[in-house]
Amino acid sequence: xxxxxxxxxxxxxxxxxxxxxxxxxxxxxxxxxxxxxxxxxxxxxxxxxxxxxxxxxxxxxxxxxxxxxxxxxxxxxxxxxxxxxxxxxxxxxxxxxxxxxxxxxxxxxxxxxxxxxxxxxxxxxxxxxxxxxxxxxxxxxxxxxxxxxxxxxxxxxxxxxxxxxxxxxxxxxxxxxxxxxxxxxxxxxxxxxxxxxxxxxxxxxxxxxxxxxxxxxxxxxxxxxxxxxxxxxxxxxxxxxxxxxxxxxxxxxx
Numbered sequence: 001x002x003x004x005x006x007x008x009x010x011x012x013x014x015x016x017x018x019x020x021x022x023x024x025x026x027x028x029x030x031x032x033x034x035x036x037x038x039x040x041x042x043x044x045x046x047x048x049x050x051x052x053x054x055x056x057x058x059x060x061x062x063x064x065x066x067x068x069x070x071x072x073x074x075x076x077x078x079x080x081x082x083x084x085x086x087x088x089x090x091x092x093x094x095x096x097x098x099x100x101x102x103x104x105x106x107x108x109x110x111x112x113x114x115x116x117x118x119x120x121x122x123x124x125x126x127x128x129x130x131x132x133x134x135x136x137x138x139x140x141x142x143x144x145x146x147x148x149x150x151x152x153x154x155x156x157x158x159x160x161x162x163x164x165x166x167x168x169x170x171x172x173x174x175x176x177x178x179x180x181x182x183x184x185x186x187x188x189x190x191x192x193x194x195x196x197x198x199x200x201x202x203x204x205x206x207x208x209x210x211x212x213x214x215x216x217x218x219x220x221x222x223x224x225x226x227x228x229x230x231x232x233x234x235x236x237x238x239x240x241x242x243x244x245x246x247x248x249x250x251x252x253x254x
Contacts, residue, residue: 031224032075033252034086036236040095044127047240048091052099057245059103067252069109072148072193072216075225075234085252086225087111088218088236090152090195091124092138094131101141110146113138114195114218117154117179120186135186142187150193151214154179163197164205172205176212192216206232 038048040055050058062069067083075086087104089096092115104111113133116124121134133141141147154175159166167175176194184190192215196205199220209217209232216231223235239248 031226031229032070032084032086033224034072034075034088034218034234034236036218036220036238037087037089037100038091038238038240039093039126039130040099041130044130045241046127047238047242048126050240050243052095054241054244055099056103058239058243058248059100059107059109061245061249062252063107063109065253069104069107069111071110072112072150072218072234075216076227076229076231088150088195089113091116091157092120092133092152093124094133094137096133097137097141101144101147104146105144108146110148112148112150112193113141114150114152114193115179115183116152116157116197117182119157139187142189148193149183149187149189149191150195150216150218151176151179151183151191152195153197154182157197159197161198161200163200165200165202169204169208173208173212176209176214180213194218196220 037050037055040052041049042051062085067085069087070084072086072088087109089100089111092113096113100111103109115138116132119132120138121132123129123131138149142149153164156163156167156172156175164172180190192213194209194214194216195218201219206217216234218234218236220238221235222237225234
């Protein structure tokens with residue numbers, strides 16, 4: 001029996017659910033899950049990677065069950081039928097273009113890519129060299145109207161485990177300004193979305209980010225975003241290969 005490539009990917013993802021993972025438990029009765037992905041690859045097995053087949057299975061399940069992947073900037077609005085998610089990607093890996101964007105275009109999903117500005121068009125070393133999206137690819141993605149570009153700082157991701165807490169407030173301010181200058185030069189756009197490297201921040205950093213024009217601040221705290229929540233501290237759930245399709249479904253539906 002012949003099956004299409006899409007069917008093969010979907011079935012592979014379902015069968016990949018052999019690892020028992022914690023469910024993405026919803027912590028509020030009314031909330032929107034904000035999903036955090038990084039790299040999509042069969043070549044790495046870590047907390048920043050998901051296989052192409054399992055990622056495709058996640059997206060297929062969302063689409064087939066009537067979920068809408070909304071823009072991050074719509075997060076504080078009522079989800080209507082309650083079936084809304086926000087999909088974010090940190091760092092800006094080139095695998096997004098190959099594995100994520102074709103599915104999002106087919107399903108009509110919105111997504112946000114939080115870019116490490118200094119690494120666009122280069123490589124990030126994380127267990128091996130991982131290619132990053134280039135500015136011409138970001139220009140192409142922005143033209144679709146379904147992709148938002150967020151800031152993952154210009155170069156503070158290099159301060160491993162400390163991120164924005166590893167530098168002074170003035171250095172953070174300069175870094176955010178550099179990112180916005182480069183983004184505007186390369187794409188003609190600005191952004192008010194910021195994802196903290198390694199999820200590290202404090203009240204002082206929030207104040208600086210807001211003064212620099214960032215409104216939607218993404219954390220790494222594991223929870224769903226309550227409709228009445230604070231857009232200056234948006235929680236997200238890091239999704240990797242541990243989240244088989246059963247765990248993924250249980251959490252999104254909870």
